[in-house]
Amino acid sequence: MFKILVIDRCYFTRTGMESWLNQTDLFPASFLVAALHNLMLAKEHIVQWQPDLVIADLHGFKNEIHHIQQLASLFSVCGDGIKVLLLESGEDAQLSDYFTQFNIEETLLKTASLDTLAQSIDAIVLSRPTRTEPKPAVPLLTRQEEKVLTLWMEGRSNQSIATKLSINGKTVYTYKRNIRMKLGMDNRFTPFLSLPDAIN
Structure with missing residues (x-):
């Protein structure tokens, strides 16, 4: 069994890829598939889960x-x-040029046929080599922590997050602390998480 991590901002792509990769009659190998929509979580997931293949739309x-x-x-x-397979939703010369310095197995556009993607x-x-005893994928953050992190990265204030998720403002603070601890971060290394509390 092979482990595949799908990294994509698009919910429909993530769920579609998971469903498609889990069809046993399409592939000679069997897959354990996980999908994420956050680059920071994806990095931590790769370190802990060690997938065989990462399929990502970094565009x-x-x-x-x-x-x-x-x-x-x-x-x-x-x-x-x-191994890394880029399945890009667009073309960008700067990104393509930057990617040449990394060990990327293949790059395809999302418009490629499913047959082409399956062959790749x-x-x-x-x-x-096949893994005989795969470890189950364990999420690094809880679903609620993922929701808080997504809203936090959008620049929302604690009160705005609390209102959106129907929780207490102090609970948001606790979630943020837990997220920092789980991701091994402190304020000095997370400037992108220290966004202004302006968006409501």
Whole structure:
């Protein structure tokens, strides 16, 4: 069984890929699939779960990153043992040029046919030895913490997050503290989490 991590901003792509990859009659190998919509969580998930293949649409995160080099940390945790297949939702010369310095197995556009994508996935995973006892994917953050993190990264205030999630403002503070602890971060290294509390 092979472990595949799908990283994509689009909910429909994530759920569609999970469903498609889990169809046993389409692929000669069986897959354990996890999907995430957050680059920071994806990096931590890769470190802990060690997937065989990462399928990512990094083009979809282009407007979220402050500098293109932030993507280097994602590739650095993949190393040589984890294969990367970029399944991009658009074309960007700057991103494409930047990606050439990393060990990316293949890059396809999302407009590629499912047959082409299936052949690429088969070729990548079948070149690796099969795992006999895969570890189950354990989420790093709870669902509620993921919701808080998503709203937090949008720049919402604690009160705005509390209102949106129907929880107490002090509870939001506790969630934020837990998120920092679980992701091993402090304020000095998380400037993107220290956004102004202006959006309501």
